[in-house]
Amino acid sequence: MPLALLALALGAFAIGTTEFVIMGLLPEVATDLGVPISTAGYLISAYALGVVVGAPLLTALGNRLPRKTLLMVFMGVFLVGNLATVVTSSYGAVFASRVLAGLPHGAYLGMAALVAAHMAGPARRATAVARVMLGLTVANIVGVPAGTLLGQLVGWRAAFLVVVALTALTIAGVALFVPHTPASRAGGLRGELSALRHPQVVLGLTTAVFGFAGVFAVYSYISPMMTELAGMPSAGVPIVLALFGVGMTLGSLVVGPLADRWLRPTIYGSLASLALVLALFTVTVHNPWTAAATVVVLGAVGFGVTAPLQVLVMNKAGAAPTIASASNHSAFNLANAGGAWLGGLGIGMGLGYVSPAVIGSVLALVGLGIAVSAGVLDRRGPAAGSAAAEPAPEAVREPVSG
Incomplete structure (x- = not known):
């Protein structure tokens, strides 16, 4: 179970990094895209919009699939969204890519919490969920400051390229270490x-x-x-x-x-x-x-x-x-x-x-x-x-x- 929880927490780390790193890179983003900082700030709202809409929507669409499969699908969408942020050049395209990256945020974290609780059993559900969410907290200590520094040194898109790599590692970790968990029986x-x-x-x-x-x-x-x-x-x-x-x-x-x-x-x-x-x-x-x-x-x-x-x-x-x-x-x-x-x-x-x-x-x-x-x-x-x-x-x- 420790490796499975680590794989799930790595996904949370990638999510926490991509959500907050842009806050420290707004001047670089604004300059590169040719928009005011206030307009660049809407990219933060774009991600949040994706989260609010995507959490129930993606979960509902994948309701019949096994949970392990859903975790990999959600992180696949997350990877595509962040990769689109790296390769697109116009403000509108970057805005759309942030919405796309935000769509699986809540769906993945919600599913990861369920899978972690299922693996831990009734007596340690909250502890297992907290360990998965630990990825979000560590992202604020390591991922966001490091991503901000990297983005300032070599370009803001480099921070999101690192997120893409972390997401790929998460998909591999889930595939290797997370046990099969059946779909909802509701x-x-x-x-x-x-x-x-x-x-x-x-x-x-x-x-x-x-x-x-x-x-x-x-x-x-x-x-x-x-x-x-x-x-x-x-x-x-x-x-x-x-x-x-x-x-x-x-x-x-x-x-x-x-x-x-x-x-x-x-x-x-x-x-x-x-x-x-x-x-x-x-x-x-x-x-x-x-x-x-x-x-x-x-x-x-x-x-x-x-x-x-x-x-x-x-x-x-x-x-x-x-x-x-x-x-x-x-x-x-x-x-x-x-x-x-x-x-x-x-x-x-x-x-x-x-x-x-x-x-x-x-x-x-x-x-x-x-x-x-x-x-x-x-x-x-x-x-x-x-x-x-x-x-x-x-x-x-x-x-x-x-």
Whole structure:
């Protein structure tokens, strides 16, 4: 299983690198394509659009295929999208290539989470999912800074060429090490889609949208916050971004075992901690050392929201977890877009660069309120909160304390 998890995590590493590396290369991209930086920034939105649309769409189209096959197909589409980014020259073509590259993002991560959970068994589902998502966190420490440096030295397309190579290695690793996992047994596409109508799945996805939006309300504007409020030189911003990735990695190592024992309490604690850290950030951001330390903690508690919610949505989808699992990544990307928009709205209203932290804290509290409400409804009876009358073979019983 370790090699299989490593192969799945490598795919997550490639996805995390391609999603975030362009943020550090926007000046080079804009110059090369002959567009303003603001227009080049739409390429980030193009990728997010692909994620939101592609996660449920590709998963639905491949619902009847074995999961191992789907993983390779999704990464094949991802490879083609990134290769198109490398070889195209016009802004419109690059925009289309970013949409294409984003389409399999959520579908792959959702499927990888299901396969990892299946291999690990009921007792270690959250830990296995967190290990796969570790690829995303390591991408923020290694892949994004290294890709940014490479792109600055030899051209921005070189960063995406590396992603293409990593994707090819992922496909080979999945083919060699991931065991055969059968297709969903939910009774076809209609059975999978039915899971999205169940209250606990809807509430889990809504929690992800609001709770994680708090992270991106701040992360999207971390560069001006560090330079304008903390008084940090611009050269220090990449270090801060790497520190955020370090925090995410530390969080992933802790949150998996915790969620395996206490799933809902881990979600509650992560969201409450996130709201508190974001509120404290309004004070600590005015000093470079305390700001950097808070960013590490922010990364840790922010990741504490992701893996447990992934497992919760999978559990509550019952025997039809495939599309629900993929849709969770659409929810997180909606959180990315919504958090960035709301954080920018605060700045645009003249509330200053500290306002995204205030807005983020409020969003995290809203997510906590939704999560607690979902837990209360779930305790009132199976009809209120679960997707199936009988536990699914892949589902894990939540601890009584949840």
